[in-house]
Amino acid sequence: MSVIASLRAALVALAALSLAACGINSVPAKEEVAKAKWADVQNAYQRRADLIPNLVSTVRGAAASERAILTEVTQARADATRITVSDDQLTDPAAMARFAEAQSRLTVTLQRLQEAYPDLQSQARFADLMTALEGSENRINTARDRYNEAVRDYNTEIRTFPSIIGAKIIHGAKPMVPFEASQAAQDAPSVNLDDIGGAPAAAPAANDNADAEAPAAAAN
DSSP states (O other), rough: OOOHHHHHHHHHHHHHHHHTTTTTTTHHHHHHHHHHHHHHHHHHHHHHHHHHHHHHHHHHHHHHHHHHHHHHHHHHHHHHOOOOGGGGGOHHHHHHHHHHHHHHHHHHHHHHHHHHGGGOHHHHHHHHHHHHHHHHHHHHHHHHHHHHHHHHHHHHHHHHHTHHIIIIIOOOOOOOOOOOOOOOSSSSSOOHHHHTTTSSSOOOOOOOTTTHHHHHHHOO
């Protein structure tokens, strides 16, 4: 290889290295990472929005079933204790039949309770609900943190030399906005189950994706 060819190859390599050092590749690469992390934030919010109504419906169903059976047991027990047979009625077939029928209803309901006991797990469903809610919040917080870290990395890249050259001249890069939750979103969402077992679960409240639109726009 001639000296000129060698010099030419060296200049090409140096130019490529210089361009790379000026953020030609690193700036868009870090931008794409930040956008991907933002998509994770949105997915975490959507997962919570989809998960909560399903979990609440499950809890309502379990509690409604439990309430129905326990109500039957309570009523049957009340009937059984209300209907008594005195010594004078021991020879009264009708009185004995009423007593036997009341006790039989209580026996049947108790048998139903015993049979259904493995499925009467509303307390476990409540625990599942709280665990799922906690898990959703943890996912969201993790996604937010990772997005903000990617934004910090990107914003640092486009503001420091030599990447600032390519960021400004070639890419026209602008700083991304980190996610900042609204004050109302600082606490995990509460779920009102005061009327559990009653009316069907209400539609889920809008999540704070609306508050997150600003970072999304900035990321684009």
